Amino acid sequence: MDQFDLVVIGGGANGAGIARDAAGRGLRVLLCEKDDLAQGTSSRSGKLVHGGLRYLEYYEFRLVREALIEREVLLRAAPHIIWPMRFVLPHVPEMRPAWLVRLGLFLYDHLGGRQLLPPTRTIDLGREPEGKPLKPQYHKAFEYSDCWVDDARLVVLNALDAKARGAEILTRTAAVGARRDGNLWQVELEDRRDGRRRHVRARAVVNAAGPWVEEVLGRVEGARSTRRIRLVKGSHLVTRKFWEGSHAYLLQNTDKRVIFVNPYEGDLALIGTTDIPVEGRPEDALMEEKEIAYLLDVLARYFERPPGRADIVHVFSGVRPLYDDAAENPSAVTRDYVFDVEPRAPETGQAPILSVFGGKITTYRKLAEHALDKLAPFFPGMGRAWTADAAMPGGDIENADFEGWLKRFHAAHPWLPAALARHYGRLYGTRAEALLADARRLTDLGRHFGGTLYEREAHWLMAEEWAETAEDILERRTKHGLHLTAEERAAFAAWLEAQQAKAPARRTA
Known part of the structure; x- marks a missing residue:
């Protein structure tokens, strides 16, 4: 029976990031994913590496600062799949006063020690080209920086780097059970192509299954956690691009949410997202008619010639596994992450399991670093954190x-x-x-x-x-x-x- 230091369950951004970091620290790693890499949430995001401007309204200063720092770390590491983008935020006085928006953007410019990206500026929409597609009642806007990312490729690059550093990557392979055997885990894997089973041993297990994190815990004998996740669906429209320029738009809606309108794949636009509580299986979540109407209504409020239903090329929905902090409004649920490690210290002699609750694609690398910090007491010979200065595969561009x-x-x-x-x-x-x-x-x-x-x-x-x-x-x-x-x-x-x-x-x- 093969033995590993770490078995990582889940092939999304968090799982692949943890596998990469751990392999680079000298651990023997196996990652298993029940479907394809990034098949769930990590290929269905808004495709942004961003600080999360609206999270400032919920006082998520630690998360925003971490995300802003990570934005430039990732931009340096993978400039082929991550690049700067400018966002135009039309000012709507009845939604948020100008002083509040300016304060938020000042914090956004300075919280993360911005070095590579240009600062915020104010735009006269009547004079500058960014105002051309908008209705004439919008006179002023604020333009700020964030980054675009090919989310699914980010996951694949992490898996490739993990493999290059010795990790074994198994796709379409589910972890169907795990139990402690002394100071080791015995993990049962099933190849979903042909049903073949394989048993491996591991000194530790990481449960990074995203929306399925609680389901995985249910298959682990003796695993206990008081943490819960809250499943929230975010849906996007893809239409033909309907404005000139490489900039994006951030639109305030009357419900205090914001909608991104981003250039996509050259001649397309990516529009989203919604925040809808999910009941039932995450894999069954689809975009609903009310979500389409919601997004089209926001576009119609701002643009002179907005796309309609006939202009929709594609739609998709992603289920975000948010840490349940008991917030009533789905939009207010924290985008931060927490870990559950059991047992908390190696003195018990039991093999640990670490479960990941929450997170966002921008902070996946830092999440991985923190996860391994939590496991470090169980691996006294483990190497140091290293990913902050390491290029992704293909990203070694001068x-x-x-x-x-x-x-x-x-x-x-x-x-x-x-x-x-x-x-x-x-x-x-x-x-x-x-x-x-x-x-x-x-x-x-x-x-x-x-x-x-x-x-x-x-x-x-x-x-x-x-x-x-x-x-x-x-x-x-x-x-x-x-x-x-x-x-x-x-x-x-x-x-x-x-x-x-x-x-x-x-x-x-």
């Missing part, structure tokens, strides 16, 4: 200057169309050289499925990044699915099925 690196990459491969060079650069960073390998002309990339999707990339994702299904490739490893017709998506799925019938996909191990 001075985090992605555009400068992209020019050099394209110059080295002039046969690549500009859009394809940018696609490879954005998703894979410096790893794009390995993807292209010996390719010297476009035909070397194999069959073209539409958009910027070629056969070589699909093979690469299956061989290197645990992709197995068309959904894995079109929705999580990439966003090709948003740019292909229904016929092209069906043709790709048929090709993939034929490939796997000839030679089953190799599992990245």
Whole structure:
């Protein structure tokens, strides 16, 4: 029976981040995920690395400060999948007075020691292009900085780095049971492809199952926790982009919530989110008609020519596993995280289990660091924290200057169309050289499925990044699915099925 120092349950941002950090500290790590990496909450976020401006209204100063610091740490570590974005906040006096907004933005500019991103400025909407798509009653706005992130790729990069440092990554493998055996855990794993079972031993277990954290605890013999999570659904619309420029908008709604309207995938817009309590299974959560109407109503309040239902390209919902702090309003529930470690000290001689409650994608790296600090007494030989200064796979770009690196990459491969060079650069960073390998002309990339999707990339994702299904490739490893017709998506799925019938996909191990 294989033995590990740490078994991590859950392949979202928190689980992959903990696995990466632990492997880099010298621990022998196994991560298991019952579905695909980032298949749950971590691919269904608002795709922002941000401090959380509105959390200041709930006095979440510690969380906002941590998130603002992490924003620049992550921007340096992964400039290919994370980049700066400017947000335009139209001023609406009857919702929040100007002095309050200015105070909040002053704190936002200074709480985290901002170094890389430009500060807040005031905009005259009647004179500057940011005001062009808005209705004429909006005269003034405030513009501030945050960052965009490809959330699912962030998870995959953490898993890749964990694997490179010795971790074993098992996708579509559920932890179906665990029990203590002296000072070790015995964990039972089930491969959901064929039902095969495997038993492993571990000195500690981390339960980072997100919305399923309580369900996992129910499968662990003797595990107890007084912590609870609160499931809140956030839904998003994807429409055609309806304004000029690379900036985003942050819109205040009459219920005191805020809605993001962000550029997405070049010619699209990502609009969200909602806050709806979830009953039932997290995996069954879908966007409801009332949520669509809610978001479209906010757009209609601000924009001269807002998108309507006919302009919606795609919708998705993510279930956020928030730590239940007993707040009545779902929007007021803390986005901070807490841990439950049992037992709390190694003197008991029992193997520990650490469960993660809450968190947000911006703070996943710091959460992982704190989680390992909690486990450090059980691993006296464990190495120090190291991830704050380490580049993500593909992110080793000098001075985090992605555009400068992209020019050099394209110059080295002039046969690549500009859009394809940018696609490879954005998703894979410096790893794009390995993807292209010996390719010297476009035909070397194999069959073209539409958009910027070629056969070589699909093979690469299956061989290197645990992709197995068309959904894995079109929705999580990439966003090709948003740019292909229904016929092209069906043709790709048929090709993939034929490939796997000839030679089953190799599992990245």
